[in-house]
Amino acid sequence: MYGQMSTQRRDRGRSGPLAGVRVVAVEQFGAGPWGTVQLADLGADVIKVEDPTTGGDVGRYVPPYQQDEDSLFFEALNRGKRSVSLDLRTAAGREVLQRLVAVSDAVYSNLRGDRPAKLGLTYDALRGHNPRIVCCSLSGFGQTGPRAAEGAYDYVIQGMAGWMSLTGGPDAPPTKSGLSLVDFCGGYVAALALLAGVWRARATGEGGDCDISLLETALALTNYVGTWAATAGYRPQRLADSAHPSIVPFQNLPTADGWIVVACAKEHLWAALCDAIGEPALSTDERFSGFAAREANRETLVAHLRGVFARRTTDEWIEALSARGVPCGPVRDIAGALQDEQVAARGVVMEVEHPRLGTVRHVASPLRLDGRPPAVAPAPARGEHTREVLAELCGLDEQTIDALAGEGAFGDGRVA
Secondary structure, eight states: OOOOOOOOOOOOOOOOOTTTOEEEEEEEHHHHHHHHHHHHTTTOOOEEEEOTTTTTTTTGGGGEEEEEEEEEEHHHHHHTTTEEEEETTHHHHHHHHHHHHHTTTTTEOOSTTTTTHHTTTTHHHHHHTTTTTTEEESSOSSSTTTTOOOOOHHHHHHHHHHHHSSSSOTTTTOOSSOHHHHHHHHHHHHHHHHHHHHHHHHHOOOOOHHHHHHHHHOOOOOOOOHHHHHHHHOOOOGGGGGGGGSOSSSSEEEEEESEEEEEOSHHHHHHHHHHHHTTTGGGGOOTTHHHHHHHHHHHHHHHHHHHHHHOOHHHHHHHHHTTTTOOOOEEOOOOHHHTHHHHHHOOOOOEETTTTEEEEEEEEOOOOBBTBBOOOOOOOTTTTTTHHHHHHOOOOOOOHHHHHHHHTTTTTSSSO
């Protein structure tokens, strides 16, 4: 064991509720970096290990907004982290990893399920260097089972987990979500599991493994629909206008100049909507009185509402519905969403100065403690902090670092 971590350690220059938590992240692309950027936003010291033989994280090269080894894709997923170049295939690279493990809380990876064991990123492999280390693996299918050695991407899992069967219009082909929600949710789940492991390790002195899969995350997110299917053989049908499968009206409706989303998830909201459209008697019509009646007569009711809502603009309907407490909102594109007055009031869009990309405007973390989003730093250059981290955390001098470089720890023998 190279050293013993103090549970009261505060990292130099870091603030936030997770200051004092250190994570070594063997990660790339989307799901993995999304999980650790949540931790970095909250003050954790995330040391990103990048493979120098492959040019580092592939996210650095994702278009359209990309130049050299920087991209807005990478920036959004890696802000506030430190980068170390490390070739884990070499004995010297593994030695450096072990030194980092000795002064860290967790090792996090998003590799194929069979890779952590092969690269020595499991608790059994690392406990001798730090018995409190938490080894969190996020993979497509988990570390066991017949598909453990297979890679997976968000799109593939959305299809396998049934999400595409739920998305899109009734006559459309199976459709993915417009966002990489499996990746993002997998990152959130892995971050939560990692923190639970660290909490336990600090209480008991013993770390362990976290085995998180994208497939299981996606299936868990089917939630009540999954329970319906598993218990009663439920097979959902895709509905027009993004309608809710059982609550009516709870969907998009076209207006005179666009679209509006309305959500009448309670009886009093249905009555309020009827008042807003000037037809209070509609709420007591036996065809539409109660959830079951409205669902049974969905086609008739929605056809009527479509005609009504087409007579006025989206803003006019929002004013009328909001005045009566009916949840509603305009259907916007992303740029429009970021210009909402509520978004401005809450400081959701923040600016970070990047040494190569200039001013980058980020969507702030929704994880607010003390009522404000956390401040962040720009994403690192590849290997930017190698010497800094090894000197600061591992106590290595320049001569030792140079010797490790000569042994291939950092790939090409050079180190920032």
